[in-house]
Amino acid sequence: MQSDTIMALRSRIAALEHGGGRVSARAALPFGLDAIDRHLPGGGMALGAVHEVAGGGPEVEHGGAAALFVAGLLARHPGPVLWILGRHDLFPAGLLQAGLDPGRLVLVQARRDALAAMEEGLRHPDLAGVVCEVEGRLDLVASRRLQLAAEASDVLGIVLRRSRRFDDPALVAPSGAWSRWRITGLPSPPPLAHAPEVAGVGRPVWHLELLRCRGAESATWTVEGCDAQGRLALAPVLADRPAAETAWRRAG
Amino acid sequence: MVIAAADQAARALGLCAGMPLAHAQAMVPDLAVLDATPAEDAEALARLAAWCLRLSPLTAPDAPDGVWIDVTGCAHLHGGERPMLTLLARQLARHRLAGRMAIADTPGAAHAMARFGSKPIAVVEPGGQAEALAPLPVEALRLDAQTVDGLRRLGLERVGQLAEAARGPLARRFGDIPLTRLDQATGRAREPIRPVLPPETIMVRRTFVEPIATAEAFTGVILTLVGEACAQLEQRGEGARRLDLVFERVDATIQVVRIGTARPVRDVRHLARLLDERIETVDPGLGVEAMRLVLPSVEPLAYTQRSGDLAPDATQAADLSELIDRLVNRLGADKVYRLQPVESDIPERSQQAVPALALMAKGAPGPPVCAWPRPARLLDPPEPVDAMAMMPDHPPRAFTWRRVRHRIARADGPERIHGEWWDRPDEVAAVRDYWIVENQHGRRFWLFRQGDGVDPATGELAWFLHGLF
Structure with a gap:
């Protein structure tokens, strides 16, 4: 009952935001994880919107996990992808393992014109998504303009924020983007109880933070990184009780 | 009779233009002599100048032996x-x-x-x-x-x-x-070049009563010119691959905007937009008294069937050529590309940039899926790190990269990659051992060591950071 009221209010607000134009619910790209999809308005990453994604802590410089997160999203959304970067350091074999076929990528190398190229891409409805790696500032006017371009075409826009500084104030400055995400690697769970000497590297565990989102509160999740189809998985609560250990004991 | 021109072999023998023929024949008794044909030379030079139109809209023969190209x-x-x-x-x-x-x-x-x-x-x-x-x-x-x-x-x-x-x-x-x-x-005095154009080239021109200098005025003229050119293209069943918009200024100099397209186009809106975007690079000076649009390169373009809404054709690939044209004209041809996998085990050689539209037709083949995890970012060149590790096959305990020390909590490896000795003789013994490592904070790195740790010929045991997950 209550959720119906909220949905009605949300659609009215959405209608107001679009100048009374479109009232239809915005399409969204679900994560396939109930916990996240239920939290997000529309049930996933909103299409026709610009989202900011960044790495956390020292990972903000290269944003490896952030790039894999983005690759995982686009893996589940078919169509060509425009990926704009300042310096070519993407490794296609890594993206493929997150489910994004590098054959779908059109890469653009641009620094000063990066945002202009992104806007150009966002206006092109045949694209599945546009990723733009922005180092440093993204001002309110530029991000608002990108958001408007995305709304007109229903393309998924992602600004991958990078910075040489760990705690760059530019990354927390307000922007016109729909949502803001931060992805940080977490230490792997402790080794299996029956084989403590094998401290191998398994599926990565990420701290996924939704810092800001229109129509939703900020939230955090602990997830396992993208699989070969780009799907995330909720990680078992690892801090105090590794899942594998209990399974082992029960079996014994 | 004198020598009008000598080829490279003749010049090597000491013959040169202007030398009396008798003198030359005395020096080289079996000299091959052909009569000079200045008219044919001039014609060939004009052909060469027209051929040079591939580079620029303004070329002119410069008798007897040169071609001007205004680039x-x-x-x-x-x-x-x-x-x-x-x-x-x-x-x-x-x-x-x-x-x-x-x-x-x-x-x-x-x-x-x-x-x-x-x-x-x-x-x-x-x-x-x-x-x-x-x-x-x-x-x-x-x-x-x-x-x-x-x-x-x-x-x-x-x-x-x-x-x-x-x-x-x-x-x-x-x-x-x-x-x-x-x-x-x-450069203190001006010197115009009188250009040649092959007769079949499409050229439309507009002269103005009053010189114009504003971007809005240019936009209007561009639309007219492109419209006329496209009508001619349509009659001939062709599309433009290259367009040159020449602004003739009142001070008798010219400014040229040249655009290229990835495939033949005769869409007025698309072409006009490509030209519009380059207006800002034009310096109108005191005003422009005429504009002409030249299409030095055209290719056949057949009509294509567009599927209507009633029969949506899902297999039709998305047409990105307009987008790519605009990006290429704004940023340069080498800045817009796709990745093509190359058969190589060496990570930095396993990809190759190809022009963006080259693979559109047949679809890019995907790289083979690698069984080992691969990073999302590749540092090229790999950055050297200081690492401590037990030889020969233990992961490092810790390493220092950019003056930050990372203690290693987890590691997987080694994955051995051998040099491509079949292509490069100097890599005959080279070996890299790759490790995926995770530091105490959960950050993952892709490290490698040069050499297998036993045989010094395989590498000098230096450690490098090659990628980040």
Whole structure:
């Protein structure tokens, strides 16, 4: 009952935001994880919107996990992808393992014109998504303009924020983007109880933070990184009780 | 009879143009001699000038042995001025032509550098023509033999000396030709090039009663010109691959905007938009009195069936050519690309950039899925790190990268990659051992060690960071 009221209010607000134009619910790209999809308005990453994604802590410089997160999203959304970067350091074999076929990528190398190229891409409805790696500032006017371009075409826009500084104030400055995400690697769970000497590297565990989102509160999740189809998985609560250990004991 | 021209082999034997034929035949008894045919030469030169239209909308034959090419605003389409000349030299060589070429701010300077410069390919920096010309002999200024002789008698052998000499007495003695040539070469006087166009080239032109100078006015004219050109293209069943928009300014100079398209196009809206985006690069000066649109390169373009809404064709690939055209014209052809997998185990060699539309037709083949995890970011070149590890096959305990120490909590490896000795003889023994490591905070790195840790021939055991997950 209550959720119906909220949905009605949300659609009215959405209608107001679009100048009374479109009232239809915005399409969204679900994560396939109930916990996240239920939290997000529309049930996933909103299409026709610009989202900011960044790495956390020292990972903000290269944003490896952030790039894999983005690759995982686009893996589940078919169509060509425009990926704009300042310096070519993407490794296609890594993206493929997150489910994004590098054959779908059109890469653009641009620094000063990066945002202009992104806007150009966002206006092109045949694209599945546009990723733009922005180092440093993204001002309110530029991000608002990108958001408007995305709304007109229903393309998924992602600004991958990078910075040489760990705690760059530019990354927390307000922007016109729909949502803001931060992805940080977490230490792997402790080794299996029956084989403590094998401290191998398994599926990565990420701290996924939704810092800001229109129509939703900020939230955090602990997830396992993208699989070969780009799907995330909720990680078992690892801090105090590794899942594998209990399974082992029960079996014994 | 005298020799009109000598080829490379003849010049190597000491023969040169202007030498009496009898003298030459005495030097080389079995000399092959052909009658000079100036009319045919001029015709061939005009053909060559038309062929050079691939580089620029403005080319002109320069009898007897040269071609002018006005490359204003065209070099970026070929990756810059020097790459453009290298490309031209390669294409000429394919037609069995040897040539010397130069780019400079002025036709005169380019003419001199191409004929008298020390290198076969010369690019004079903007504004550097006076300096570049100074050491050249005075013949470089396109003067007749009598004038050159007179100048030499005065001790003026080099262009630099001529430039420093007092102008008054020179003009009284030799007329204004040497000084005009000098000024044309250094850029103090203007010198137009009279261009050639192959007769079948589509060209539309608009002259204005009053000079125009605003972007809005240009936009309007562009739309008219493109509309007319596209109508002609449609009649001929062709699409444009290259367009040159020439702005004729009131001060008798021109500005050129050149755009290229990834595939033949005759869509007025698309072409007009590509041209509009480049208006800002045009300096209208005191005004533009005429604009002409030239289509030096066209290709057949058939009508295509567009599927209607009732029969949506899902297999039809998304058409990105318009988007790619706009990005290429804004950023340059080498900045928009796709990745093609290359069969190589060495990570940095496993991908190759190809022009964005090259793979559109057949669809890019995906790289093989790698069983081992691969990072999302690859550092190229790999960055050296200080690492502590037990030999030969233990992961490092810790490493220092960019002055930050990372203690390693988890590691997987080694994954051994051998050098490609079948392609590169110096990699015959080279080995890299890759490790995926995770530091105490959960950050993952891709490290490798040169060498297998046992045989020093395989590498010097240095550690590198190659990628980040």
